[in-house]
Amino acid sequence: MSDYNFSTFHNKNILITGGLGFIGSNLAIRLIEIGARVTLVDAMIPEYGGNLFNIAPIKDHPNLTINFGDIRDTHAMEWLVRGQDYVFHLAGQVSHVMSLSDPFPDIEYNIKGTAVIMEALRKVNPHARVVFTGTRGHYGSAVSLPVKEDAPTNPKGLYELSSLTAEKIVQIYNNTHNIHGVLLRLTNVYGQRAQMRHSRYGVVNWFIRLAVDSETISVFGDGTILRDFLHVDDCVDAIMLAAIVDEARGEIFNVGVDEPTSIGEIVKLIIEIAGTGNWKFTPFSEERKAQEPGDFVSDITKIREVMGWEPHISLQEGLTKTIEFYCDHKRHYWS
C-alpha cells in the first residue's frame, strides 16, 4: 500500500488529535493496519470534520481507542498524552471563511489547544515525538513560485495566522523544552473522509460534491489560478515519515505537489471522472478578490531531500478514488 517502511509504528502508542476528522481518520486507518495502538481524540465540533463513519473500517479493532474531548481540556490532555510514543496533532479550526466572521475559535482551538498539548507533554511525557500539520496559508500571497519554506509568512486571516502561531509554539517547545517536534505545511489536500456538508473549506471536495449532485460549479475569475492538489493518502505518508525521520526534528516542510494545476483544469477533470455536473465562470466579488492569495505552488525540494517523500498519486487516480468513495457513502457525508 505504501512505498515507505513504516514498521517502526508496529506496537507503538499513538495519539491523534482531530482523529475523527479528514486527515486524522485516514492516518488512523493506516496506523492500525500497521499494528500501532491508536487513540483518537476529537471534540466533534459541529461544522468541523469529525465523523464517526470515517473510522468504520477500524471501529471494532482492539488497538483503537476513541476519546471524545476538547484539546483545551488540560487535565484530560495530561492523561491522554501519557505513554504515547507519537502525537499527531491535527485538531483545529481550518476554515478561512469562518475565521473572518469569528476569530475566537481559531485562537481557542488552534493556539490555546496547541499550547495545552505541548504543556501536557512537557509535564508528563517529554519524550514523545510530535508532528504538527499547518497550512500553505502561513505564507499568504506567494512572493515567488514555487514557495520554499523560508519564504515570508503573511497570513491572510485568523485561521492561517492561528495555524502559524501553533506551528511556532511547537517549534519553541522543540527548541526550549526539548520536545521533539516536526512542522508540516500542507497544501490543498483532497480525498475520502473529508467533511462534505458545507463549502467553507476543502475546495476540491466541494467541487466533487457539486459534480456528483449534477450541479453547476462556479469557477471564480477566469479559472487560471494555479494550485497544487494533494491526495490524502500521499499526505498521510508525509505525516508518518515526519515522525520517524530523525533529521526532520525542529524543521518546517512543505507537503505539496510540484506540478501545479489550474482551478479550471481540475474542475473539468472532476466533471469528466464523475460523468456528471457542469461548470461556469463567475466574476470575483471585491471582497473575495482581496482575500484570494493568487497562484500557489509548493516547493517540495526539502521534504524530498530530508525524508525521501514525494507524491505518488496522480490527480486522475486520486479524484477517481475520492469520487467512488463518496458515491458509495454519500449518506454519511451529505448531511
Next chain:
Amino acid sequence: MSDYNFSTFHNKNILITGGLGFIGSNLAIRLIEIGARVTLVDAMIPEYGGNLFNIAPIKDHPNLTINFGDIRDTHAMEWLVRGQDYVFHLAGQVSHVMSLSDPFPDIEYNIKGTAVIMEALRKVNPHARVVFTGTRGHYGSAVSLPVKEDAPTNPKGLYELSSLTAEKIVQIYNNTHNIHGVLLRLTNVYGQRAQMRHSRYGVVNWFIRLAVDSETISVFGDGTILRDFLHVDDCVDAIMLAAIVDEARGEIFNVGVDEPTSIGEIVKLIIEIAGTGNWKFTPFSEERKAQEPGDFVSDITKIREVMGWEPHISLQEGLTKTIEFYCDHKRHYWS
C-alpha cells in the same frame, strides 16, 4: 518638550490599553498635556506594570478617565472603544521569563485580548486609528545586524510569539476589515514609571534599582552583548507619530537606537550616574545561554524616512532622568 508637532491630538478622544503601565502612563501624561481626552484601561494584574502612582501628575485632570478592566472583556471593550479617535494598544504580558513557565497569560492577554479590541473596533468604531506596540523579540536571534523590518521572525518564547501574533492580528484587520493600524516593534525601553518590583522584565530598570540600592549587578558572559536602549520619552514620540502619519498605515516599524551599547558599558554608566552600586561577571547557565538571542541593534531607517522620527535622548541624559525619578519616588515602586 517635543520636537514634533502633536497639535492634532488636541481635543481628540484617545484610549490607551495598559494605560497605567510603564509606557502607557508616560504616553497618557503627554497626551493630557497636549489637550487630548484620555481614557486608560488597565487590568492591574499583579506582577505587571499597572501602578496608580504612574499617573500622579494628571490624576485629577478633567480630561482623564481611568477604567479598570481586562481587555478580554468583550462587552466592556465595545463600550470603551466607542467614539475614540485613536487607540494605543499597549496592554499585555511582557515577560519572556514568565512565559517560559506558563504560556497561557500570553495567549489570553496578548493574542485573545488583541482580537477582542480589534473585533470591538470592527463592530462599533471602524474609523479609529490603532497603534500596536510589539517587541524586537519578534525577530528572535538576529540573522544580521542592524535588523530591518523584513528580517525573519523566529520568536524565542511564548511572550515574543504572542506579541508577533497580536501584531499580525492588527495587520489582518487593517488589510481585511479596513481598520487603520500601525505596528511598532520596540527595542529595550527604559525610563521613569516602569515596574521595579521584580527582575523578570526591563533589564536596564532592574540594573538601576540594584545600583540605587548599592547592590551588585550580575553581568552575564563577558558583558559584550550589544543592545540598543531607548528612553521612554523618545518611545512615546514614536508611538504618537505612528498614529498621525498617514503613510505609516499597515506598516511595521522598528523603534530603537542605531548606536548600540554593550551590557557592560550601560552597567558602568548606571553605577557612575547613580554614584553607588557594584557589578561582577557571572557565567551563563546552559538554560540562559539557549534563551539569549545575542547581539541586537535595530535598523531605524524606515521610521526615520516615513515618520521623521529619531531618538534624541542620550543614554547619559535618559539614565540621569530615570535614576532621579526613582530616587525621588522609591516608595511607590520598590514594593
